[in-house]
Amino acid sequence: MATGPVCLASCGPVVLPWMLTQPQGFKRHGKRLAIFLAGRFAGYLLFAIVAWSIGLAIPSSLAARPWVYGTVELALAAAMLVYAAGWPHPRCRLVDPEETLVQIGPKVRRPRSGALPLGFLTGINLCPPFLIAAVRAAQFHNLGSSLLFFASFFAATSIWFTPLLTLSWVRRSQSLVTVARMASLLLVGWYALSGIRVLLERISYG
């Protein structure tokens, strides 16, 4: 629970602008946030399995960390480009959240919010509290304990995401959605550059 604010700070740049591009309404918002957290949970569990599996091989796995971190950052950038910025796939373009406003992009029958992939990618994003948890999880004797530990870690940190539900009441105007998309584009650049920097450093310094 103590690392919750850090998790929110780490995932906030992904979640906040993306949520502002989602349609207004507590139910719809809550559903999307729940799917996002489910994706994040899946990422956590996957990592719990990996952490437990490599166990004593943690020191050598540290060498692989920049590869994983850099790749995940790039994948996050790509996912945000598609689902938050809404480019280029037409299925991912947000259909007008308010019926009275002008249609944004071609009308699609079932637009995808991207909650699951974004949640999963933030779930496997190797932020430091996550890594500390991974070290602990690797020390458990059985997989069940490791999974339970990560589930508890997930539950405690996810509490900090609940204030984001207040965004559901913010009126979605075309301007707001445009601003959120533009901010997402900037974040795409941020994550992409961050991922490239980590990978280049790994390649340069070995």
Next chain:
Amino acid sequence: MRKRILKILAYTGATLTLLIAFSTPFYLMGAFSGAVAHAGLHIDAAYSGGPIARSYQRDGYQIVVHQPVLTHALQQASPFVQFEFKPASTLPAMVDEEIDLDGDGRNDVHVTFAMDRRAGAKLSGNVVALNDNYETIMGVGDDSFSRMLVVVNNAVIVRVPFHAAIAEK
């Protein structure tokens, strides 16, 4: 009636705005500044170096050790410990010290640097870690917020990174 009330409120507000404007240099700016000053804010330890933990007296100068700075998870600066030699004006030409940073009675780092008293001179030195908790940095100068050896306000400030493991203690 409603229009009249609104108009009165509008001109009252405008008058108050003028009062705010003309009282700014004499009172308001000071009041707002005081409020900020008393808000309990502090500069992030990655910049300020953190609160003082302990000090050691030497011949003619002091070594002041700060508490470890646990930089936030996503900050570029890694966790570090700051210690300083003060006053810089009384330091010997060559400083060669072993320092206990965590107060456990055992020395943690070995610092060596040549003191250059010329105005604006850049220092360079070595900080050798004596255990696994700290990082060895050779030829450190004004590298970054978590690794430096610089002169600031008549003190030589040294920052050495430490490993996150001891951050959990």
Next chain:
Amino acid sequence: MVSSPKVRAPAYRSFGRSALLTLPIALWSLLMFTPTFRSSSRNLTIGAVAAILFMTGLFFMMMRTGTTYRWRRIFFVALGFLFPIGFITTLIAERGTMSIPIERMVSGDTPFCFMVTPALILPAAFARTVVFPGSILPSATNPHSIAIMIGLWFALTLVMGKAWCSYACFFGGIEEGFAGIAKRAKIRKLDPRLRLVPWAILLFVVVVSAAIYEPVYCMWLCPFKTVTEFPAVRSVQSALQFVVFVVLFAGLVVVLPFLTKKRTQCGFFCPFGAFQSIFNKINLFEIRINRDKCVDCTLCQTACPTVALSTESIREGKTLLNCMKCGACVDACKKDAAVWHLKGTEVGVKPERARLLFLYGTWGLATMFGGSILANSLATALHLMHWN
């Protein structure tokens, strides 16, 4: 936008009446600069006298002609160009370079700039931590402490709202100067969505600064580092930062204003400007369009330097939230439809009274703040020329 808004035949006020209306500002200016007269520096005294005459003279012309934009712009451009002269000269005198060495940041001597304010809010609110290498309280080596500058900013913002960007910001005048050079805009069509970019950058800066506990705008996005101070170039990263600053300055502050005759950095980039826009909601003064007089000629829209008027907003009789209250649209309108307005009163009824009430407060603070910068910078310039 035309080089100067095609000013309708000015509604002249008599000389005597204009002088009478200017008197409070003249007295205020004298009061503000009285401490300077007591200083022993002749250059500073000359600077103070020049600032008093300058600010009072411009206000007099505002009263005499009934227009605002042209005279405000003269002050603003002067501020924009003189401030860096004074600032850079002081830096060179103190440390021989414009770059900020890390020692200065560690000692808390980095002067606080308003533009970083939005990025500080979340860490300050949640962790009482200021993610800026300055000092909370003033000292001999850093009079521009965080408490002093935030206090000043807040007081000015309460009075001006987003008019800060037209009367207080010491950077906006630089691009306003470049925007005024060409007679006609080379690029005339601008996507109206560009005015949303500052909000996106604001959201980005606030969120990422809170995440990484660093002032992202200062570290990566501020074009005005080029004319003030920047982190010393010691690594690939700091070299890249410097390149970004120079490119942004050249593009947004020099080239694009010249080509578009718009304040492109202020209107289409600056996140602090977007932040200031929020205060327009509570500020009592605004510019409105009197629909009874408006003929939809869109001269106001063309004149606006920051695209704060759209077809829809004109139809509704309002400016957009990013209106800087510079007065360009009011002075450009040939039908007296664009007017100064005090919220709560009727639109178009006694607009000059609204303008006067707005200007007394705003110009008074501009004299206190901008005027003192002008005086000090002029004194520095005189010193450089070995005047005294």
